[in-house]
Amino acid sequence: MSDEVAIVTGAGHPEGIGDAIAKRLRADGRTVVTADLQGADRDIDVTDSVQIDHCIRETLRDHGRIDILINNAGIAEGPAGFLEQTAETFDRTFAVNVKGMVQFSQGVIPHMQQAGKGVIVNIASLSGLRAMAGIPPAYTASKFAVVGLTKAMALEFGADNIRINAVCPGSVDTAMRAKALELLAAAETITQTEAADLENELIALGRPAAPNEIAAVVAFLCATDSNYLTGAAIPVDGGMQGGF
Ligand SMILES: NC(=O)c1ccc[n+]([C@@H]2O[C@H](COP(=O)([O-])OP(=O)(O)OC[C@H]3O[C@@H](n4cnc5c(N)ncnc54)[C@H](O)[C@@H]3O)[C@@H](O)[C@H]2O)c1
Numbered sequence: 001m002s003d004e005v006a007i008v009t010g011a012g013h014p015e016g017i018g019d020a021i022a023k024r025l026r027a028d029g030r031t032v033v034t035a036d037l038q039g040a041d042r043d044i045d046v047t048d049s050v051q052i053d054h055c056i057r058e059t060l061r062d063h064g065r066i067d068i069l070i071n072n073a074g075i076a077e078g079p080a081g082f083l084e085q086t087a088e089t090f091d092r093t094f095a096v097n098v099k100g101m102v103q104f105s106q107g108v109i110p111h112m113q114q115a116g117k118g119v120i121v122n123i124a125s126l127s128g129l130r131a132m133a134g135i136p137p138a139y140t141a142s143k144f145a146v147v148g149l150t151k152a153m154a155l156e157f158g159a160d161n162i163r164i165n166a167v168c169p170g171s172v173d174t175a176m177r178a179k180a181l182e183l184l185a186a187a188e189t190i191t192q193t194e195a196a197d198l199e200n201e202l203i204a205l206g207r208p209a210a211p212n213e214i215a216a217v218v219a220f221l222c223a224t225d226s227n228y229l230t231g232a233a234i235p236v237d238g239g240m241q242g243g244f
Contacts, residue, residue: 004030005063006222007055009046009104010073010123012036016174017123018072020211024219025068033059036073046073046100049107056107065115068222069108071101071146072123076139076176080183090138097142102149105164109157118162121221122150123214126170126235130243134184143168147233154231163230165221170237171199171208204239 006025011018011034022032034040035055042058044051059066075096078089101122112118127135128143150166157164171177178192185195200206217236220226 004067006068008070012039020215024215047095093138120164122166124166132243166233170240173208
């Protein structure tokens with residue numbers, strides 16, 4: 001796999017899931033190009049198709065191929081109440097979480113078709129499989145959309161030997177989780193430590209995931225060990241309860 005080239009979006013934040021995925025794919029011997037609003041190899045906005053095309057063209061110019069795309073960029077913004085949901089939050093959440101991954105995938109798939117192989121991993125969420133209390137409804141809807149698109153894409157491009165799967169993390173120890181715990185603490189008038197304890201009680205393993213534990217599953221989905229796996233939405237949640 002040493003000549004394989006991967007693009008990982010949302011990998012500019014040094015403690016995020018994207019960074020852990022980029023580090024793991026590099027450790028496995030691949031060339032990795034990171035893309036994010038800032039702090040990445042390519043500073044781009046995944047809601048902007050022109051910037052995406054530019055990133056893909058430059059990656060092909062510099063490295064000659066794109067074998068793997070990890071659609072990881074995502075946001076969880078806005079209030080948890082459905083009636084408080086604003087049109088702006090809804091549009092922004094869908095622009096990043098759904099349109100971003102669609103446009104990036106549309107950009108790389110023709111090159112993968114030409115190469116006769118490819119792997120796409122979409123980072124969805126447990127919120128893409130179940131509605132969870134305290135999570136903004138636009139985020140839940142956007143992650144259900146990611147799972148649905150993953151399956152539709154897997155169906156369409158299986159014949160081109162392009163495997164497309166979704167990873168659905170529960171709680172992962174990143175800036176996004178810290179923000180969620182802050183909101184939970186404020187809503188319940190408790191401390192953030194108490195909010196973390198409340199969340200841990202829902203998890204069979206009793207703790208959030210470390211970003212590299214999500215990266216390990218992504219690495220498996222990129223490797224030939226998962227050659228017969230496509231269209232799956234894999235929960236990586238430590239046995240998280242709740243929601244429906
Ligand atoms: N942390 C969790 O508990 C958790 C749980 C389930 C799913 N996820 C998903 O995992 C992914 C990574 O999240 P994280 O926890 O590492 O959070 P994070 O906020 O650290 O990382 C998200 C990254 O996406 C980038 N991003 C946001 N908007 C962008 C845009 N328009 N263009 C380019 N990049 C953009 C951000 O700059 C950031 O670096 C997200 O898709 C998130 O929904 C996280």
